[in-house]
Structures are given as structure tokens and as C-alpha cells.
Amino acid sequence: MSDSPEPVSICLCERVLQDVFRKDAVTLVNVHNGVSSQAFPTLIPVIYAFSQLTGHNKPFSYQFKISDPKKVVISASSIGQVDPVTSPNALHKIVSAFSGLVFPKEGLYMVSLEIDGKVVATIPFQVELIVAT
Numbered sequence: 001m002s003d004s005p006e007p008v009s010i011c012l013c014e015r016v017l018q019d020v021f022r023k024d025a026v027t028l029v030n031v032h033n034g035v036s037s038q039a040f041p042t043l044i045p046v047i048y049a050f051s052q053l054t055g056h057n058k059p060f061s062y063q064f065k066i067s068d069p070k071k072v073v074i075s076a077s078s079i080g081q082v083d084p085v086t087s088p089n090a091l092h093k094i095v096s097a098f099s100g101l102v103f104p105k106e107g108l109y110m111v112s113l114e115i116d117g118k119v120v121a122t123i124p125f126q127v128e129l130i131v132a133t
Contacts, residue, residue, distance in 0.1 A: 005053035005060060005082075005092055007121040010113055016048045016095050026050070026093055034126030035103070042127070044101045049077065051113055051121070055090040059083055063114045064096045066125070069107035103127045 011031050019025035028050055035044060049064040064077040077096030085092065103109065109125040 004115050004118075004120070005056040007113060008052040008054060008091060010049065010051045010111065010121055010123050012111060012123075012125060013048050013050060014046070016050055024091075024093065033124065034128065036128050036130045037103070037106075038130050038132060040106065040129070041102050041104045044098075044103070046097055046099045047101055048095055048097050049111060049113075050093070050095045053092040053094065053115070055085045055088050055092065056082075057084045057086070057088075060116050062094050062096075064098075065112045065114065066098065066101070067110045067112065068104075069109065071110070074103075074109075075101055 011028055012033065013028040014030035017027040017029065035042070060082050061079050062082060063079045065073050066075045067073050075098055077098060080094060080096060082092055082094060106127050106129045109127055110122050111125050112119050112122045114120065
């Protein structure tokens, strides 16, 4: 195992469902990488950030952040704590919710994942204006 878990994936979606009997069984609903709006600022009531990470044998913390096109953080999730796993083939599944997320203008925003305070992965999130015809 490496010194810290490594990201396998990051997804943004409208809902995350977890099986009651099998905690490792997760369903992501309406996965997307952007939003369109007819006016700004625009509000997204709730969006979830989900990631899978390689198994790690020590506890670690994680946090998702969203940055605007000028790389200024506009929102950050609460810091989550993850327990270690014993199997090197196991994957950690982490999730955070952003509620009342406001995008002030269109542009390419970035969603980053930090592990123990270090950015380990980023994905783009396109916010665009739709012109009514």
C-alpha cells in the first residue's frame, strides 16, 4: 500500500443511494459534469461529490472543494474521517454534500478532492448560460 489512498474516481450527482445490507453497494443518480442556467447567479439546491479511493491501512481525512474560474474556493465540504481497511483490494467510498450551492457566473469551475489536506484529484464542472430563443 502507498503512503496515502489514491483516487480511482470522482463523480458529481444529484443523489447517492447506499444499500442497507451491503454498505459497499452504492448507486449514483443523475451523474453530471456541469449545469446550465438562464440567469446568474444560479442556485443548485444540493449536489453530492462521490469518490472511490484505493484501500489504505491507516485512517485519513478528506474534503471536497469547489473553485471558481479564478481558482478561488467558493464552497468546501465538511472534513470527513475514514477508517482503515485491512484488505489491499478494498476500496474506500467517500461522499459529501454541497447544499445551497450558488454559482455567481458562467465558467469552468473545478471540484477538488483533498486527502489529509493535499489535493489528490480534480475534475472540471462547466457552468453555462442558456440563451432563450
